Amino acid sequence: MSEAARVLELLAERGHTLAVAESLTGGLVAAELTGVPGASKTFRGSVTAYATPLKEQLLGVDGTLLAERGAVDPEVALQMAAGVRGLLGADWGVATTGVAGPEPQDGRPVGTVYVAVSGPAGDGAGAGKVAALRLNGDRAEIRRESVRSVLELLCELLGDEHSENARAQDTEQNGGD
Numbered sequence: 001m002s003e004a005a006r007v008l009e010l011l012a013e014r015g016h017t018l019a020v021a022e023s024l025t026g027g028l029v030a031a032e033l034t035g036v037p038g039a040s041k042t043f044r045g046s047v048t049a050y051a052t053p054l055k056e057q058l059l060g061v062d063g064t065l066l067a068e069r070g071a072v073d074p075e076v077a078l079q080m081a082a083g084v085r086g087l088l089g090a091d092w093g094v095a096t097t098g099v100a101g102p103e104p105q106d107g108r109p110v111g112t113v114y115v116a117v118s119g120p121a122g123d124g125a126g127a128g129k130v131a132a133l134r135l136n137g138d139r140a141e142i143r144r145e146s147v148r149s150v151l152e153l154l155c156e157l158l159g160d161e162h163s164e165n166a167r168a169q170d171t172e173q174n175g176g177d
Contacts, residue, residue: 003151004032004039010158011042016091016120018154020046021059021084023071023097024113028147044090049080055097059083070106072098074130077116081128085118093118094150098133100142111135111142115150117157129157 001009011018020029020043030046033039047058052071055061060083061076069076077097085093098113099105111134118128131153135142 002032002036003148003155005036006160007151007154007158008033008036008039008042010155010160011092014091014158017042017044017089018092018094019044019084019088019090021080021093021095022046022048023050023055023080023095024100025096025143025146025150026050028143029094029096029150032147032151044088047084047087055080059087070108072106072108072112072114074114074116074132077114078118078128078130081116081118091120092154094154096146096150098142098146100139100146102139111137113142113146113149115146115153117150117154119157129153 020033022029027046027048033043049055049058052066055071055076056063056066059080061079065075077095080095080097081093084095095116096113099108099110101110104110113133113135114130115133116128116130131149133149135145137145
């Protein structure tokens with residue numbers, strides 16, 4: 001079973017919905033989810049806020065935070081996840097932001113990625129959770145791994161016992177923390 005199918009299954013078991021905010025992945029998370037038959041039962045939609053100003057305008061990311069730290073930041077990722085959750089009326093929100101390359105951005109090297117989950121209070125993610133990744137590979141590989149990592153993080157918070165170990169192993173192999 002794919003990671004996307006597992007996420008959708010876990011959400012359906014709870015009767016919960018999901019919304020996605022993407023930057024560096026440019027819609028790949030949404031594409032992965034909608035590639036699963038029956039995704040419409042739990043997937044509400046997505047916002048691809050590739051341009052930094054859209055993170056503030058559409059997702060409600062704090063403008064001062066963006067001005068001080070740039071778009072590649074753990075708190076920005078968390079605010080994106082919470083923002084899309086509220087905007088699209090979902091129980092859970094996930095977000096990706098980072099540098100896929102070929103050049104560094106906001107003083108961050110290529111491969112710096114933050115994935116975040118915001119969920120309902122009492123579900124272990126009420127305040128949200130962010131994973132910092134340091135990924136190796138070319139632009140396509142970094143984007144693919146970012147998709148997999150955000151879905152893994154959501155699985156972990158939804159109580160899938162297999163997710164945390166798999167993500168920790170892979171992040172270690174990719175030079176992350």
